[in-house]
Amino acid sequence: MNFLFERFPNLEKRLAHVSLGKFPTPVFPMNQLETQLGECKLFLKNDGVSGSLYGGNKIRKLEYLLGDVIKKKAKEILTFGAAGSNHALATAVYADKFNIPCTAMLLAQPNADYVRQNLKKSYASHSRLRHYNSERAMYIPLAARVIHRFFSKGKFPYIIWPGGSAPLGTIGYVNAGLELKAQIDEGLLPEPDKIYVPMGTMGTAVGLAIGLKTAGLKSQIVAVRVVEAHMGNEQKFKRLFQKTIALLRSCDNSFPDLVLDQGDVVITHDFFGEKYALFTKPGMAAVELMNKEQGIKLEGAYTGKTLAALIDIAASKGLRNETILFWNTYNAIDFSDSINGVDYKDLPVAFHRYFEEEVQPLDR
Numbered sequence: 001m002n003f004l005f006e007r008f009p010n011l012e013k014r015l016a017h018v019s020l021g022k023f024p025t026p027v028f029p030m031n032q033l034e035t036q037l038g039e040c041k042l043f044l045k046n047d048g049v050s051g052s053l054y055g056g057n058k059i060r061k062l063e064y065l066l067g068d069v070i071k072k073k074a075k076e077i078l079t080f081g082a083a084g085s086n087h088a089l090a091t092a093v094y095a096d097k098f099n100i101p102c103t104a105m106l107l108a109q110p111n112a113d114y115v116r117q118n119l120k121k122s123y124a125s126h127s128r129l130r131h132y133n134s135e136r137a138m139y140i141p142l143a144a145r146v147i148h149r150f151f152s153k154g155k156f157p158y159i160i161w162p163g164g165s166a167p168l169g170t171i172g173y174v175n176a177g178l179e180l181k182a183q184i185d186e187g188l189l190p191e192p193d194k195i196y197v198p199m200g201t202m203g204t205a206v207g208l209a210i211g212l213k214t215a216g217l218k219s220q221i222v223a224v225r226v227v228e229a230h231m232g233n234e235q236k237f238k239r240l241f242q243k244t245i246a247l248l249r250s251c252d253n254s255f256p257d258l259v260l261d262q263g264d265v266v267i268t269h270d271f272f273g274e275k276y277a278l279f280t281k282p283g284m285a286a287v288e289l290m291n292k293e294q295g296i297k298l299e300g301a302y303t304g305k306t307l308a309a310l311i312d313i314a315a316s317k318g319l320r321n322e323t324i325l326f327w328n329t330y331n332a333i334d335f336s337d338s339i340n341g342v343d344y345k346d347l348p349v350a351f352h353r354y355f356e357e358e359v360q361p362l363d364r
C-alpha cells in the first residue's frame, strides 16, 4: 500500500519504486513501558518488521533507491557506511535479491556484537566489503577516490550515499508519514503529540516531517541526534527538507510547497555521547528497559539513545498526559540462521579485527 502514490498519482508515473517490504508496519500501545514513564500514552511504530529478509528504516528508502537502480539498468551499486552499517547491510540484502552486485565502502567504528552479525550477513548477501581504517567521516575525499577508481576501470556504479538519505530515499519516509495518518484515521492510535525518532543521516526524520505536514498532522518530531554534529544538524535538516520537496514537486507540481515551521521538529543533541556507535549508559539502560517491559529489542547506536531521551524527559519534566509515538527504526528480523555457516576468516582481512578484538565495554 503506497499512500503517497495514491494521493499524488503523478508521482507514481515519475518515480521508480520497487516493493521490498510489508506496509503498513504495525503500530501498538506499550502499556507496560507507559506505566514506567508515567502520565502519558505511549505507542510504538514498528518498522523493525518492514521487510521479511531484513527490516528497519532503510527498507522504505531502498524501495525508491533500488527502483531507480533497476529503472536505470545500473550494473552495480556502490554504497557507504560504518563497518556495522545497517544501511550497507540492507542494501546488500535487497540488491542481492535482484542479483545486483553491491560494493560497500565501510569506515572503522567502535566494535560491537551487531557489527559482527551485520558483517557476516553482508558477506552472506554477496556484498563486496572494503574497509577504510578511519573513524573520521571524511566521506567526500574518500568517496571521491573510490569512485574515481571505478570510473578509471570503465565502471559506473549507482552510488547510494550513507544511510540512503538522498532526497529520493527520503521519500520513503514521506510515505511513512501518510501511512501513520491512515492508521490514526483507522483508530489504531490518537494523533501523537510527539514522535521520537533517531537522527543519523536524517532521511528518516526529514521524510517524516514532510509526510506529517502533507497529511495535516501536527505531531512534533523529536529527532535524537546519534551521529557527529557535522553530519546531522538543523541546517542540513532544512536543506534535505527543501531538496526533497523540490524533487517531489518536480515530479508532481500539485505536491504542496511546504516550509519547515518552528516547532515542527526539535533536534536533541544531548544523548549522542562521545562518538557514533559508541554506546552510552543511559542508552543501554533504555535498551534494557524496553526489553524487560515490552520484549522489544533495541540497540545501542540509534534506538537506545533515542529512548534514553524520552526517559530523561519523563523523569525530569514529566510527560503531562501527552500521546507519544516511539518509532522503532531497528531491524527486528532474526537472521542468525542465515549466517551460521559464515566463518569470519572468509571476510577480507581488514574486518577480522571486529571478530578478534573485544567489543566495547557497554556491549559485554
Ligand SMILES: *Cc1c(COP(=O)(O)O)cnc(C)c1O
Pocket (backbone or CB within 6 Å): 056, 057, 086, 087, 163, 165, 198, 199, 200, 201, 202, 203, 204, 205, 302, 303, 329, 330, 331
Ligand atoms: C540508519 C538508522 C537510523 C538513522 O536513520 P537516518 O535516516 O540515517 O537518520 C536510525 N536507526 C537505525 C536502527 C538505523 O539503522
